[in-house]
Every structure is written in structure tokens, then in C-alpha cells.
Amino acid sequence: MTFRTCSYENELAQALKHGHWPEGCGPELRAHVDACGSCSDLVLVTQTFQHARSESERTAVCGSPGLLWWRAQLRRRNAATERVSRPITIAQIFALFVYVFVGVVFVASQYRHGLHWASWWSELVPPRVVHFLPIGSGQVDWNLLLLISGCGVLALLSGLVVYLASEKS
Amino acid sequence: MRKHDTTGEYAIPNVDAGVASRPDELPMDSDAFAGFYQRSAPALRAYLVRVSGNPALADDLMQESYLRFLCASRPEGGEVTYRRYLFRIATNLLRDHWRRPRAACLEDVPEQFLAARDGLARIDSQAILDPAMARLRPRERQLLWLAHAEGYSHREISDITGLSAAGIRLLLFRARRKIARLLRKQIDADRRRA
Secondary structure (H helix, E strand, C coil): CCCCCCCCHHHHHHHHHCCCCCCCCCHHHHHHHHHCHHHHHHHHHHHHHHHHHHHHHHHCCCCCHHHHHHHHHHHHHHHHHHHHHHHHHHHHHHHHHHHHHHHHHHHHHHHCCHHHCCCCHHHHCCHHHHHHCCCCCCCCCHHHHHHHHHHHHHHHHHHHHHHHHHHHC | CECCCCCCCCCCCCCHHHCCCCCCCCCCCHHHHHHHHHHHHHHHHHHHHHHHCCHHHHHHHHHHHHHHHHHCCCCCCCHHHHHHHHHHHHHHHHHHHHHCCCCCCHHHCCHHHHCCCCCCCCCHHHHHHHHHHHCCCHHHHHHHHHHHHCCCCHHHHHHHHCECHHHHHHHHHHHHHHHHHHHHHHHHHHHHHC
16 A cells, blocks of 8 residues: 555645535635545545544533542542552561561570570579569570560661651652 | 553553642542533543444443543643543553453454444444444554544644554554545445445
8 A cells, every 4th residue: 555645635634624624625625635535535534533523422421520520539539548558568568577587586596495495584584583484494695685686676677767768759 | 653661551640640748639620620521521432432332331431531530640731631631541541451351452353342332323424434443443443533533633643642653644544545445335335225
């Protein structure tokens, strides 16, 4: 199929668009349209589509704009709520991962103590309190205690930092 | 020929993008929207019905188009710009719809699914146009409707569809020749029957 444009095409398209065809056009253009296949196609197609459009518009039954307005408000509120709660969710997930990690490390480190895994606890509290607690006795692992405390603080701070960073972005 | 990425909802405005500081505030007030809706909805529905060939789908897409239009941050300009933007949203929704269910390209949709099934009383031009439209590809129907029914320029169609203006010129030329041939055939057949 050869792609060639007619020099009258723009003029004819404007006339059709503004409803000037055929009465508002000169005899030269009308004679040209009779002879030019491309322009006669343009006239036929444009007039058919314009007629179909006006008929479709005339018979169209559209819904209520009020309902759409209300639904749009609802959607915007939901979107805003989701946007606000997203950083909190991310921070919570991050904090959960950190705590799970710390827990796993803690359990792994205590595993080597065997049945006396909580023996260090008895050194942590006064002996008379230990007497009432159902745990064994032994030496306090201060390194481990510091590690756990450090991890806890780190997890809390990490969650806070992530939350603040997400909210800022 | 396609100017943008084609990953689904690439050109559909993001709902989050235009959320104002107060989420219950919409950029257009209710009365202004009602007026705009009354003026633009029939044309948009006609476009969607003619291109999709399915009035129920057209109604769904029209509602979704207006919802996205209201929720998104719209471009600067008056009603003409808003209208073009609305057509762009509808065009993208239509394209996403064709892609989603069968993972098929817009141009690969079988034509028998696209025959007009509007319950409206047919007039002569529709009786001639509908069979011809049913034999065109969806992309061709889109371009023809936007150019000849809505009167959009190549540049405006380019904004709406995401195709390049040069490509639109060629596609439109071919589609116009094709539908003109089909329309003439249909007119001749009607005359012979009469």
C-alpha cells in the first residue's frame, strides 16, 4: 500500500471538522474530492464517524456524577491511609526480623550450656531471689548479657531509624 | 513506534501521586466535576463502546476512567486538556484490559469478540459502520475514532495513545483506506438489498 498524502487533505479535514463541508467549500475543492480517492475516503469516513458519534452521544445513558465523586473521595482516603501506614508496617517487619535474629543467636549461644542453659541467670540476681526461681545456678555470662542488651537497643533504634527515614521519603 | 514502556499501567496516573495533604480534598469541586462529566461522558462512552464493541465493558471502563481522573494529579490546562487526559486514561485502561485476561496483544484479539453489541436502536450510519468496525483491529478503531469522530490531531492522538505522531499518520492512512473500502462495500450491499 502506497502512503501518499494529498495537498488538499488538511484543508478538507478542517472543513469536515468544522462542518463546512460541502456547502462552505469552493467548487475547486469539491471537484478535487470527486476525483481524488484519498480525499473521498476522508469525506466518507469522517462523515460516517461524526454521524455515529452524534447518535451515540444522543442516546448515551451515563451514571450519576455524584456517585463517582463519592467513590473518588473514598479511594483517595484509602490511598492516603495506605501511604501513611506503609512506613509503620515496614518498620514493624524490620523490627520483627531483628528480634527473630537476636532470638536465634541467643538460643544458639545457650545451646552449648546443655541442660544448664540458664545457669548464668542465678548470678545475675540476688541468691535469695534465685531460691524461688525454677532455674539453675552458675556463672553469669556478662558478655552474652551485654550482647543481648546491645542487640535489643540496636533493634529498637534500627526500627526507629527505618520508620523515620521512610516517613521522610 | 511506541514511545513509552509497555509494562501494563505505564501511562495510567498513579493514585498516590496526586494525594494532597488533606486526603478528603479533591482538586476539582463537586459542581465543576458534575458539569465536566455531563459534557464529556457521552463522548467518552461512545469512544469506549465503539472501540471495545462491548457496552458493559465500556461502562465499567468509563467509571474507572473518571475515578482515576479525579484521584490523579491532572495536567495544567482547561477542559480541553482535561478531556484529552481522560481519553488517555480510558485508552490505557482499554489496552490493559485487552492484555490482562488472555495475555494477548491488543492487535491479536479475535474480531468476532469485538462485534458491536450495543442495545441502542441502530440508525443507518451505525448499521453501516458497525460491521465495518468489527472487521478492524482495535488499534485501528481507536485511531479512526479519535481522528474522525473526536477530531483530534496526530499530536493529540499521540498524547492519548502513546504512539509516535509519524506512526499514527501511517496507521491512520491505512486504516482509513481499509474502512472506506468496507463502508463502500456495505453501502453497495445495502443498496442492492433495497
